[in-house]
Amino acid sequence: MKVRILKYNHKTKNILYPVIFFIILAMSSCKEQAKKSDSIEEVTTINYLEESNESFDERMKWWRDARFGMFIHWGPYSVPAGVYNGKEVDNVGEWIMNSAQIPITEYEEYAKQFNPLKFDAKKWARTMKESGMKYMVITSKHHDGFGLWDSNVSDYDIVDFSPYGQDILKALSEACKEEGIRFGVYHSIMDWHHPQAQGLNYPEYNTQDSLKMNSQFPEYYTNYLKPQVTELIENYDPEIIWFDGEWILEYTHEMGQEMYQYLRELKPGVIINNRVDKGRQGMQGMNKEDDDYAGDFGTPEQEILEGIANVDWESCMTMNDTWGYKLNDHNWKSAKVLIHNLIDVASKGGNYLLNVGPTSEGEIPEPSLERLQVIGDWLRTNGEVIYGTEKLKAHFKQGDDIRFTKKRGEQIIYAISLKSPKKDLVLKYVKPMEGGKIELIGYETPLNYTYSEEEGLLINIPEDAISTTGNQYAWSFKIHGVERTTK
Numbered sequence: 001m002k003v004r005i006l007k008y009n010h011k012t013k014n015i016l017y018p019v020i021f022f023i024i025l026a027m028s029s030c031k032e033q034a035k036k037s038d039s040i041e042e043v044t045t046i047n048y049l050e051e052s053n054e055s056f057d058e059r060m061k062w063w064r065d066a067r068f069g070m071f072i073h074w075g076p077y078s079v080p081a082g083v084y085n086g087k088e089v090d091n092v093g094e095w096i097m098n099s100a101q102i103p104i105t106e107y108e109e110y111a112k113q114f115n116p117l118k119f120d121a122k123k124w125a126r127t128m129k130e131s132g133m134k135y136m137v138i139t140s141k142h143h144d145g146f147g148l149w150d151s152n153v154s155d156y157d158i159v160d161f162s163p164y165g166q167d168i169l170k171a172l173s174e175a176c177k178e179e180g181i182r183f184g185v186y187h188s189i190m191d192w193h194h195p196q197a198q199g200l201n202y203p204e205y206n207t208q209d210s211l212k213m214n215s216q217f218p219e220y221y222t223n224y225l226k227p228q229v230t231e232l233i234e235n236y237d238p239e240i241i242w243f244d245g246e247w248i249l250e251y252t253h254e255m256g257q258e259m260y261q262y263l264r265e266l267k268p269g270v271i272i273n274n275r276v277d278k279g280r281q282g283m284q285g286m287n288k289e290d291d292d293y294a295g296d297f298g299t300p301e302q303e304i305l306e307g308i309a310n311v312d313w314e315s316c317m318t319m320n321d322t323w324g325y326k327l328n329d330h331n332w333k334s335a336k337v338l339i340h341n342l343i344d345v346a347s348k349g350g351n352y353l354l355n356v357g358p359t360s361e362g363e364i365p366e367p368s369l370e371r372l373q374v375i376g377d378w379l380r381t382n383g384e385v386i387y388g389t390e391k392l393k394a395h396f397k398q399g400d401d402i403r404f405t406k407k408r409g410e411q412i413i414y415a416i417s418l419k420s421p422k423k424d425l426v427l428k429y430v431k432p433m434e435g436g437k438i439e440l441i442g443y444e445t446p447l448n449y450t451y452s453e454e455e456g457l458l459i460n461i462p463e464d465a466i467s468t469t470g471n472q473y474a475w476s477f478k479i480h481g482v483e484r485t486t487k
């Protein structure tokens with residue numbers, strides 16, 4: 001798409017020309033003059049929906065190298081915390097307004113009680129850093145429509161509507177910047193607080209009125225959704241916009257493409273997930289191959305792709321069973337499962353966005369902190385097998401217990417054993433460099449090994465090696481070598 005802006009581009013050699021020029025100029029109308037202009041400079045608007053691979057790869061580089069981020073679901077839903085009228089409400093905590101069919105005015109009472117006095121942005125940013133997370137995505141506005149920033153578009157936000165009165169996103173974006181954590185925001189397209197954006201699948205409003213209201217969705221899109229996302233970009237400079245709630249029928253593919261183009265013009269380097277448009281195939285989260293839907297990465301939810309994909313993707317997952325805090329959800333995944341998930345995702349070339357659901361007082365639940373501590377300890381020793389790596393071309397695993405990653409741009413392959421290896425480790429898909437070093441990360445002495453085309457790579461593991469690493473979750477072998485694509 002080219003937008004031509006006419007500009008004069010004069011080249012005058014000496015004083016005579018300007019005098020003659022201005023006499024001619026005075027004698028003819030601006031319109032005729034436009035036809036005599038020396039040259040027309042074109043200024044084109046980039047069509048970001050047709051970005052080149054080189055530009056895309058450059059923009060995505062930090063995100064691909066980062067591999068691991070924190071998802072934060074936080075809002076007034078943390079006040080009821082899964083309990084309504086004394087009863088436990090099924091479904092995830094952040095859906096309580098819908099699950100318990102709470103009328104808007106009644107739900108607003110939770111927003112009026114939302115006063116997270118224990119919230120400490122610097123502490124949260126330190127927690128992300130110490131857990132080895134390189135970026136974060138926080139719900140600026142979830143489906144309930146409540147904003148965690150000081151919006152000029154609506155007063156239904158943390159500053160104007162809750163007793164807390166402080167801008168959460170401002171504090172958190174600054175704290176993340178200080179700790180070198182890339183700041184991102186989640187934003188829901190569906191908005192149960194806004195009469196024009198209920199979403200056709202919201203039972204309470206699925207009446208003739210709602211169809212009329214929803215016919216006004218384009219007004220919400222233009223006068224509310226876009227202005228609020230603009231505020232987020234302009235005031236908090238997020239590097240990721242993570243849309244959600246795109247499944248509602250009123251939100252269209254055209255809107256998705258327009259929103260993507262608009263936000264990239266606003267901030268060309270911003271990274272936007274595939275839920276900005278309509279391409280996501282359910283919870284599996286990926287777009288159909290070669291479709292023309294907008295979005296920079298696929299978003300499998302609560303699951304990890306079976307195999308490798310040819311596009312960027314990020315698996316988002318809870319530590320227990322809920323995104324938003326629930327008082328009585330104690331079904332926590334073990335630290336070992338979470339570390340193995342991270343390794344599995346990285347071996348398939350994906351990112352892992354691991355969720356915390358803070359309490360209404362502003363604290364990350366203790367069981368989440370404990371797991372993040374263990375993950376951070378493991379990554380302090382083994383982080384090189386995750387960060388700045390890419391998947392192998394043909395094999396992301398060997399059997400059930402070995403995963404592979406490759407250091408981006410170097411002939412270094414990592415074989416990560418999810419089970420404590422025994423005396424020897426045999427690898428079928430790796431060929432060591434002639435005289436190349438093989439190490440067990442966390443064990444100082446290089447390992448002895450033999451290699452043959454027939455037997456593959458046999459690594460000898462000294463008796464004390466595994467215990468010396470002090471690690472009990474996954475063992476990383478660093479091999480200066482290349483992938484064997486043929487067995």
Ligand code: FHN
Pocket residue numbers: 092094095244245301316323
């Ligand atoms: O409905 C939301 C849900 O509350 C949560 O935010 C997840 C996380 O990605 N996304 C939607 C369900 O797909």
